[in-house]
Amino acid sequence: EAGVAQSPRYKIIEKRQSVAFWCNPISGHATLYWYQQILGQGPKLLIQFQNNGVVDDSQLPKDRFSAERLKGVDSTLKIQPAKLEDSAVYLCASSLGFGFADTQYFGPGTRLTVL
Amino acid sequence: ELKVEQNPLFLSMQEGKNYTIYCNYSTTSDRLYWYRQDPGKSLESLFVLLSNGAVKQEGRLMASLDTKARLSTLHITAAVHDLSATYFCAVMGASGAGSYQLTFGKGTKLSVIP
Helix, strand or coil: CCCCCEECCCEEEECCCCEEEEECCCCCCEEEEEEEECCCCCEEEEEEEEEEEECCCCCCCCCCEEEEEEEECCEEEECCCHHHHHHHEEEEEEEEECCCCCCCCCCCCCEEEEE | CCCEEEEEEEEEEEEEHHHHHHHHCCCCCEEEEEEEEECCEEEEEEEEEECCEEEEEEEEEEEEEEEEEEEEEEEECCCCCHHHHEEEEEEEEEEECCEEEEEEEECCEEECCC
């Protein structure tokens, strides 16, 4: 079974530029998550989708971050404009459902460096 | 708001020694995960603990859960260099949006020295 795919794996941009990340979840998984992992910290949930609808985006900085999941499969996360403090690894995860018992499977992540 | 605290954050230990990593969390939950992360890699699920008193073992790692104390431990027996990695605990809890979300600790960076 193929895992969660993400691209690109690495991205370096200058502050105030825009960047987008792509995620393809495990086939059949209805729920998709984006996490931000700053160096030396645990992942922090940014947004959670159930199919193509947003379930929870309470920790997404909406003034600069946006995400969409068209057709309930692939998802993109965009940052516009980027700030230095956005340097982090962005992890995508997926799960079969969105209940308490659903295990999340993580992708390899995209490492973003903002200069 | 659910808070998850791990300690220690850094652990340097000699091969062959035993040690325990602790994970405390602030609100009731019956589902706790332990993940391993190697440098530059994603999160690998090690254990999921589902009830009070749950104990799981895989090789030199053993995890346990005490929901009454809101405490989980990850015990390392006779450490080997291959166990060097960062270990995270993550607790499933209710989000403010009516769903569930994982809250992670800061991680414990383990270095096993020959």
